[in-house]
Amino acid sequence: MLGFGLIKTWRELSAKGIMGINRRNADYVLKYNKRSLYPLVDDKILTKERAIAAGINVPEMYGVISTEKEIEKLDTIIGDRTDFVIKPAMGAGGDGILVIADRFEDRYKTVSGKIITHEEIEYQISSILTGLYSLGGSRDRALIEYRVTPDPLFKSISYEGVPDIRVIVLMGYPIMAMLRLPTRQSGGKANLHQGAIGVGVDLATGLTLQGTWLNNIINKHPDTSNPVAGVQLPDWDGFMRLSAGCYELCGLGYIGVDMVLDQEKGPLILELNARPGLNIQIANNSGLTLRAHAVEHHIADLKRQGITESVEQRVRFSQSLFASSPSQ
Amino acid sequence: MRSLTVHLKILIALCVIIGVSVTAYQIYVLGIPVSAEETDNLWNIDAKVEFRANAREPVKLQMFVPPLNQDYVSLNESFISNNYGVSVNLRDDNRLVTWSARRASGKQTLYYRLVMTKRYSGEQVKAKGPIYRESLPIEGAEKIAAEALLAPIRQHSADVETFISEAIKRVNNTTDDNVRLLLGGDTSSERKADVIDVLLSIAHVPMQRLHTIRMQSDIAQSPELWLRSFNGEKWLYFNPQSGAQGLPVDRMIWWIGDEPLVNLEGGSNAAVTFTLNNSEMNAIRLAQLSSENADAGFLDYSLYGLPLQTQQTYQVMIMIPLGVMVILILRNLGGLQTLGTFTPVLIALAFRETQLGFGIILFTIITTLGLSLRSYLEHLKLQMLPRLSVVLTFVVVLIAVISLFSHKLGLERGLSVALFPMVILTMTIERLSITWEERGGNHAFKVAIGTLFAASLAHYLMSISELNYFIFTFPAVLLIMVGFMLAMGRYRGYRLTELFRFKAFLKD
Numbered sequence: 001m002l003g004f005g006l007i008k009t010w011r012e013l014s015a016k017g018i019m020g021i022n023r024r025n026a027d028y029v030l031k032y033n034k035r036s037l038y039p040l041v042d043d044k045i046l047t048k049e050r051a052i053a054a055g056i057n058v059p060e061m062y063g064v065i066s067t068e069k070e071i072e073k074l075d076t077i078i079g080d081r082t083d084f085v086i087k088p089a090m091g092a093g094g095d096g097i098l099v100i101a102d103r104f105e106d107r108y109k110t111v112s113g114k115i116i117t118h119e120e121i122e123y124q125i126s127s128i129l130t131g132l133y134s135l136g137g138s139r140d141r142a143l144i145e146y147r148v149t150p151d152p153l154f155k156s157i158s159y160e161g162v163p164d165i166r167v168i169v170l171m172g173y174p175i176m177a178m179l180r181l182p183t184r185q186s187g188g189k190a191n192l193h194q195g196a197i198g199v200g201v202d203l204a205t206g207l208t209l210q211g212t213w214l215n216n217i218i219n220k221h222p223d224t225s226n227p228v229a230g231v232q233l234p235d236w237d238g239f240m241r242l243s244a245g246c247y248e249l250c251g252l253g254y255i256g257v258d259m260v261l262d263q264e265k266g267p268l269i270l271e272l273n274a275r276p277g278l279n280i281q282i283a284n285n286s287g288l289t290l291r292a293h294a295v296e297h298h299i300a301d302l303k304r305q306g307i308t309e310s311v312e313q314r315v316r317f318s319q320s321l322f323a324s325s326p327s328q
Numbered sequence: 329m330r331s332l333t334v335h336l337k338i339l340i341a342l343c344v345i346i347g348v349s350v351t352a353y354q355i356y357v358l359g360i361p362v363s364a365e366e367t368d369n370l371w372n373i374d375a376k377v378e379f380r381a382n383a384r385e386p387v388k389l390q391m392f393v394p395p396l397n398q399d400y401v402s403l404n405e406s407f408i409s410n411n412y413g414v415s416v417n418l419r420d421d422n423r424l425v426t427w428s429a430r431r432a433s434g435k436q437t438l439y440y441r442l443v444m445t446k447r448y449s450g451e452q453v454k455a456k457g458p459i460y461r462e463s464l465p466i467e468g469a470e471k472i473a474a475e476a477l478l479a480p481i482r483q484h485s486a487d488v489e490t491f492i493s494e495a496i497k498r499v500n501n502t503t504d505d506n507v508r509l510l511l512g513g514d515t516s517s518e519r520k521a522d523v524i525d526v527l528l529s530i531a532h533v534p535m536q537r538l539h540t541i542r543m544q545s546d547i548a549q550s551p552e553l554w555l556r557s558f559n560g561e562k563w564l565y566f567n568p569q570s571g572a573q574g575l576p577v578d579r580m581i582w583w584i585g586d587e588p589l590v591n592l593e594g595g596s597n598a599a600v601t602f603t604l605n606n607s608e609m610n611a612i613r614l615a616q617l618s619s620e621n622a623d624a625g626f627l628d629y630s631l632y633g634l635p636l637q638t639q640q641t642y643q644v645m646i647m648i649p650l651g652v653m654v655i656l657i658l659r660n661l662g663g664l665q666t667l668g669t670f671t672p673v674l675i676a677l678a679f680r681e682t683q684l685g686f687g688i689i690l691f692t693i694i695t696t697l698g699l700s701l702r703s704y705l706e707h708l709k710l711q712m713l714p715r716l717s718v719v720l721t722f723v724v725v726l727i728a729v730i731s732l733f734s735h736k737l738g739l740e741r742g743l744s745v746a747l748f749p750m751v752i753l754t755m756t757i758e759r760l761s762i763t764w765e766e767r768g769g770n771h772a773f774k775v776a777i778g779t780l781f782a783a784s785l786a787h788y789l790m791s792i793s794e795l796n797y798f799i800f801t802f803p804a805v806l807l808i809m810v811g812f813m814l815a816m817g818r819y820r821g822y823r824l825t826e827l828f829r830f831k832a833f834l835k836d
Contacts, residue, residue: 006824006827009827009831009834012834013822013826013833013834014822016833018822018830020820020821020822020826021663021823021826022660022819022820022821022822022823023820023821026817026818026820027820095765123709126711127709127711130711130712130713132711132712193771194767194768212832215829215830215832217832281830282830282832285833
């Protein structure tokens with residue numbers, strides 16, 4: 001009887017248009033993402049340079065360290081800034097990121113309150129350079145950049161760390177969005193598989209929907225026990241435009257755009273992901289396949305008419321089509 | 329996109345069709361055995377020639393030996409004789425061996441030995457023979473008797489075939505006066521054959537005598553006389569005693585014609601005895617032998633054409649695609665998480681050397697200890713390469729210690745860990761610890777179990793000897809596998825685990 005139940009599950013999932021890994025890889029990642037463009041999204045430094053050139057908002061880059069010798073330059077790069085972030089350029093899953101919140105005497109203080117010495121920072125950078133955190137273990141570069149201060153709005157529904165907003169963009173059309181909230185379990189990281197919460201976001205209004213945590217549907221943040229639904233994200237149209245513009249920025253047709261809302265600078269692009277995860281579907285209680293098909297259909301129509309749409313038009317199209325019914 | 333799909337479909341169809349047809353050709357046309365256990369009959373035929381040589385006279389003995397263009401393959405042929413020169417000649421349709429010696433005396437024994445099999449015979453050459461001949465001279469009472477016999481034969485027959493069998497039947501009816509006259513009191517099959525020959529010659533039907541050996545072991549036998557005639561398309565064989573048509577499959581033609589088997593000069597009392605025995609032989613071994621002896625060469629371009637040692641390597645290698653396919657199915661259809669893509673296959677290969685149960689225990693112990701060392705090293709903040717080197721050295725020491733212990737305990741298994749699994753172990757430890765750090769212990773544990781499961785399954789399938797034999801003998805099967813892999817390349821359905829992962833959708 002198990003087999004029968006599975007077939008039923010299969011049918012229901014595909015009726016809802018839920019996208020599986022195989023479909024994502026075959027129909028979207030392989031089809032729309034040219035391999036040669038991958039370095040652009042895998043290397044955060046390249047992404048940042050591109051974005052700056054295109055006039056897209058990103059956290060300010062203080063400097064890059066690419067050899068052991070250059071670690072000496074760390075002091076001049078930091079200057080007298082009290083807070084900054086050190087990241088591996090090709091890191092995955094938020095590993096190897098060091099967030100310095102303050103200085104304490106001659107030492108540094110991380111966001112979690114741990115005091116570390118200058119040597120420990122240098123060791124961390126050296127580890128980054130040897131490729132400890134990079135995909136495939138190849139040599140890497142370390143990126144030192146502006147530390148984003150999350151908007152106080154998120155205080156009640158996140159635990160430490162910086163919540164970020166992930167938007168899946170197909171050929172320049174945003175098709176689904178999610179707010180990712182760090183939890184105690186995720187160690188302040190906004191990665192779902194590390195235990196962060198994903199909260200669906202209505203593309204039309206920027207209102208949060210239900211949440212997902214470890215493949216389950218949840219309604220409250222496990223650490224603060226505040227409801228996650230019904231929060232209005234500020235400057236939502238700004239986020240939409242920013243994410244839609246990333247198609248022109250990198251040329252990849254199917255990406256996950258990770259953005260943050262800085263207290264002072266507003267929406268900023270953190271990084272792009274060429275293989276965005278699928279849990280966003282649970283957070284939105286909606287399947288990606290149906291939405292992707294709608295966009296592909298629309299693009300085919302436009303192509304026949306010989307029209308290409310601007311970022312504004314694309315955002316408006318997505319918002320009109322993918323508005324969810326008012327949250328239950 | 330559409331054209332790509334069509335392209336892919338054609339490619340898949342091509343792979344599968346070629347794979348299936350090559351394999352089918354090998355099995356059905358070449359007759360290569362499907363299983364290594366299959367055996368086949370191997371015949372060992374000895375013809376022993378004994379005679380008494382005249383003193384002070386050169387000896388020359390000629391004997392017919394079977395022509396080689398029949399529906400069997402001769403694997404080995406030998407002429408065993410002391411101090412005799414041997415030469416083999418072709419005469420008409422026959423082969424004739426000539427033993428000769430300048431001087432010999434007393435009892436002489438010569439042997440002819442043929443080792444052959446019915447299987448793997450090559451294509452038959454198109455038969456040809458005479459379809460007309462002049463009548464043999466016959467006069468007087470015999471002529472009248474023959475004509476009297478022929479009249480009803482003509483009446484009761486429709487063609488050459490029925491004519492001959494009718495003639496044979498009549499001649500075997502010894503109560504008939506005409507037959508008795510023609511036979512002249514001699515009812516041996518040779519005499520009957522002569523009479524049949526005469527009768528047929530009057531009707532201008534050609535006829536040949538042939539002498540056969542029955543393929544049956546351990547019975548004393550002498551060549552059996554048969555008749556045959558060519559009807560324009562093929563040879564028709566008849567039993568001179570019963571008139572039954574068709575040569576039974578267990579007969580082998582030894583020679584054709586009226587001449588005696590042995591022709592001896594410079595000796596007397598020549599006698600030939602035949603001894604046959606059959607032995608069973610592994611079919612694929614037989615195929616190899618036949619391929620060497622007959623010019624069939626159907627195994628020349630198979631992997632059996634490689635030197636033996638290389639063959640052994642390939643027997644392992646050719647199973648790797650199967651292991652890879654197992655991983656492919658488990659990952660893309662099942663959604664099983666494994667460490668890296670092909671690490672499970674490498675571990676499965678390592679299991680070959682350690683055996684499954686012991687391999688799993690060994691892997692678990694070494695990986696667990698290695699992981700604890702790795703997490704300790706983490707505190708020392710070492711760079712990647714030195715850290716890896718330390719882990720590898722640790723693995724080597726660990727394996728050495730385990731080997732030593734198991735040796736002292738009398739378990740020789742521990743010694744079976746070879747060089748190959750060591751690097752795999754080190755890489756497993758490294759990757760597992762990275763997974764541990766990035767995804768947490770739970771996930772790492774899940775991945776480790778998944779890897780071991782996939783490796784065990786792959787190892788199990790890769791070590792089934794029937795499968796190994798089949799793929800090694802019919803490598804075209806790999807093409808079918810490629811077709812499947814290509815098809816998997818565009819599979820978009822859910823993975824089994826996703827059905828559970830997305831269960832949350834179905835609750836409302």
